[in-house]
Amino acid sequence: MEQIDMVDFFISYTNADRAWAEWIAWELEEKGYTTVLQAWDFRPGSNFVLEMQKATENASRTIAVLSPDYLNAVYTKPEWAAAFVQDPTGENGTLLHVCVRPCELRGMLTSIIHIKLTGLDEAEAKSALLDGVERGRIKPSTKPGFPGSAQRQITEQPRFPGALPSIWNIPHQRNPNFTGRVQLMSDMQKALASGPTALTQVIHGLGGVGKTQLALEYAYRNMDKYNIIWWIRSEDSATLASDYAILAQELDLPDKGAADQNLITEAVKRCLEQQQNWLLVFDNADNPARINEYIPRGGLGHVLVTSRNPNWRGTASPLSIKELEREESVDFLVKRTGKIDTEAADALADALGDLPLALEQAGAYIEAAGISLSSYLDLFNTHRTKLLDHSYPPTDPRCKISTTWNISIDEVRKTCQAGVDLLNLCAFLAPDDIYEELIRDGAKHLPDSLSAAVTDPLIFTDAVKSLRRYSLVEFSGSAISVHRMVQAVVRDQLTTDRERWAEAAVRLVDDAFPFDSGDVQNWSLCSRLLPHALAAAEYAEASDVAASATARLSNRTGVYLYKRGWFAEAKETLERAHGIGKRVLGSEHPDTLSSMNNLALTLSDQGDLDGARQIQEEELEVRRRVLGSEHPSTLTSMNNLALTLYGQGDLDGARQIQEEVLEICRRVLGSEHPDTLTSMNNLALTLYGQGDLDGARQIQEEVLEVRRRVLGSEHPDTLTSMNNLATTLYGQGDLDGARQIQEEVLEIRRQILGEEHPDTSVSALNLLTTLVDIDDLIRARTVLENDLIWLLDRDPASLGADQRRIREMVSQITGQAE
Template structure:
């Protein structure tokens, strides 16, 4: 046998597919330059696998690389490697080109060895294996030592053991738009960019579109309209001159090969085609055997899932990373369009069930809903869009759209939430009737959205519609509606009604989930907040401490509901004037929520507000002001300027300034706050009452007694509309107003001062322990009034009665 020979003529370039020359080729210069750098700087590896989905331009890239850097090689040889027969034929053909003693009558192995020996003995050569999808096949052609370079193109990304894999991505959108305009001969940058996005920047699809537009003389806008109407049907037309197949055909061929090798893998692919193309969670697809609705579903463990992923990745039909999957939007269109209508509906039902199973794992906490939603929302949106388009509006679709509405509400995307809920309600009414039980959750969800937006009249109307449906049905989730309606009643100061609905919610939750469930604990927390508003602080403390113990048993020490309990405990201790404990719980809540939600979350804003109030109570005004300002800054990221929460934030900034002695500045903030609340609550509110009282106290500090009395009287009158006669907040207002009356030294006002001081004293004696500082304060105010009246008889008797607490 003859030894290795050299090429007789330098710069031999054989089998190069020059028909691939494309004058419109754009956007890949950087990739080609990087590829050349890889090829000539690799120390141990000389084999490079350029992989990517069909139609992404792998073959074109290698052709352009050869055109650019052909002078770096003495020999370039191109081979088709779709299957072993073609590859062997071309490889032995190289031996004939090299004038090696190839003998057709000898064993193929001998001829192969001749070519491999030549390659092992020579340098400065480049072999191209085009469309090689089987890494094992490559081993057939490798010499003992690879002294030249090998480029191969493949849909299969699994080359790590045999070559250096280099993934070719989609074309940059700007270059895609440029290509479309050059190829079609139509200049319209905006439409070109829009069309490039619709086609997912896939070069083969761009080529087909450009060819169609050129041939039909339509505009880019016309093509967009036709594509939106016909989708994948349009992509079957106009086979590119430099590619054997259309986008549809190459995809169908890949699906046929998958169907032959692992047909069950198509179950995964079909399901993915009804989801958003990017970041599809892998764990969405693994379902255990207990779900009877998925009896024939094949993916029951991660091992099966991974085997399907491997098969689909071999053809670059999908991409995968550690936690998620993705597929090109055009592949999705083609896969869906290739399914019979009955299979489309069956697949959509499967997808809706998979999504429902994932969302049902949330325990209704804001953290769990927002965390799950962040991963699932794009897929929920896409799947429910398909449900609407296919008129497949099932209970599962309703539940998923309701979950979407919850997510958008909790992330303060109120417009999106309203759109989702209203679309759901409209479709249910049209498809299933206005009395359908499935409307309860969308009505309640939309009502809660308006509650969060402080549009309480709209919220009330929607809750009433939900409650009417509950009264006619056997709904098992009425506890949630009762609970949220209770929050609305609490917010609008309808305390007796709120108590009724919280109790009903507790009964429903205990029946459905048990006394120690998260749902029951959260409703109990809302009931405790009501008790605090009713001045029943000890009972509220008891419930909140029980809640924390239960939650710690369920979730350890860090959970959003535990943070909420700490917020309410802080409020309870504030009511009891135990300010050190108030601050302690407020700091615990803030630290926990920052860790769970991040520093810019609305819950963190609420925590900052509560901590600021605790610091005010301890006369730490500068630090309090800093927390109030931080709270305001966070909330303005999510809320409009006329939201009642913003009114609270402005009021508390004013409170800090007032305590710092900047009374006129404080009044400016109080007035802004009052204006927002008067607009939101035309019939009055406790918040507006607080702001009236605050304005009055600021005027009091400025010595403007007439203005002080005016605002304090308005505030007290409004408080009396909402509080019982023995509420401790009324006692505070009685003291403030009585003090202003004393400042006038007028007999009429002094009589009123004595009356109000006595009322405050009676409330505090009823609510607080003997000797409490507030009782002492009320007594001292009363003594001042008696002294100003020169009523020494009452002065002496009062002094005698309370001498023990005055010393």
């Protein structure tokens, strides 16, 4: 008879109280008890009902984690009822209630032992819990064994509810002068608390009205309610994806290092959908469609979006934010400046249109200059009269900002020209995380006045201080942030110097961006520089300056985006590089040819084979003419074109090119050179496609022998060779030989790449097909459930081409075709 391992406690809870349940289980196990907890012990793919029944039967006692959600849940009653039947009087303490939120007990529950944790700090709650379980308990005759096993390893103590978030990246300090917005804050709180699942709230309004400040204040006020608060810069899709990917690292997800961004995005969403008490803030998100793919569809968390776009209905709950109420503006100016002159504050607020950004700049100037509110109003009116002739309409918010900016920048110019120059440079970069090292290391590309300042720490510090004094920038200690509207006003105000600063910015970033941006070792730096690379290249192209640097930077940026799987963004960036290169550098320049090659690869991965082929044929013609037929770059171009022809079904054309490439590689590079092996592998695939399975097998076995010997059995190239050979064996009818190789490849790819990597999915499908064909349906079902069924839970748009195809096949196999 099978021996049953009894445990001390089965912990019954709802998902809303998972944090409490995990904390309770942890404390009990630290004390030496054993527990069963759904979050820790019920494995994916197991039968929930059977697991629950086994847990209640094998536990000496049951703890019900009580809250309003628990009492209203449909499936919790059977969990505690089993324990109640065993001990209806409560004499043995078989059923314990741990109350974690105020709730009203009814019926049979009122007679059960009650441990109250509400309103206690962590130490008090721990004491109450352990004292409570000791009363009336049946102590085991021996100390319970350690509850851990190979299937369950909880290595980090759950955070006690009420402590501050362990994961958060708020990029700005809290505004000590935040004023008003009482109704808006209340409406936002109510909206986010109105449902049991993940909710999205959009704050929309014109630039400068305080959208970001409201989101910041919400995050700071409510930080004790969340376990995760993550801020995502969302003005462009590449930066959005990059910030989202960093969250995967903070969560320490298995797919955090995946090259395919779709894998990372889905991994983060899946993680959040299974958790509670998280807040995502998408700042400056003007494209609802772009944001949708990043919003979790479940879980007990919240999403906050700031946007200038009001059209969010159908996607999220929109909340319009306008200028401050006059009373709020007056309160802000009095609080910000310390000047208790409400009449003058009212007049100044009226002149500034109650615009928060303008009010902040005015308040900063008044404080720094030590002048009165009335004196600043006189300055404002004087400058506004000068600006109205050639700047913005009086009703345009930029009119207010440009006026306050001119007043402040005139004052900075009197004492620190380096501060003015620094702000001019920052206007042509991304608004956030303009880090000091970037500026200092690129000093040689800056105008002399600023170059001297940034290489002298004291002068650079003075320049930053001069801008902070008037609220023109924020400084975190190592990086500068500038409001987007301030950047726009600075660029608009520059005339003859606009080209000079646009060129300085793009050369600065071009110098810093890694040369080998496709190398994963450089991705951390690429990620940080990405927003600046995109912004600087855009402004340089618009100003028609530094064409060579702009094309070079755009090409390297495009390669990084391509390698991360952001194909749409890569295409746009590489088209810029190619267009500038062709126009300015010429069609035969190496940088132009490089961008052509990278653009063609991107188009191919997007499925545009005709577009890829057209570019590759043009590129190959130039390389043959300029470099010769045996140059490595020419051979690479030939290989790429052959793969495109293969994808289009032109196998004869592909084979002709591949045989030519292989002959040159063997003669020039040697039979074991990586490029030679790649050429052999490509030719074997074409032979297979043409039906020459014997020829394909002979080449594949030769390639596999060399790769195993030189690279090792777990190298990706070796696994590719094994996979290809297995496919050929399958085609020849050697199903057992194919199965053995496929099982080995799948196991290695699971361990190295993870269960949801596209290559792992391909291996799983190959093995599934073989197992079905040899009638091993039990093992086929195991592969289907463990390695492929998860694809049905994914949005097809989030998957790559291979996994979309596999998903369709799995859907047909399981009878869930859409």
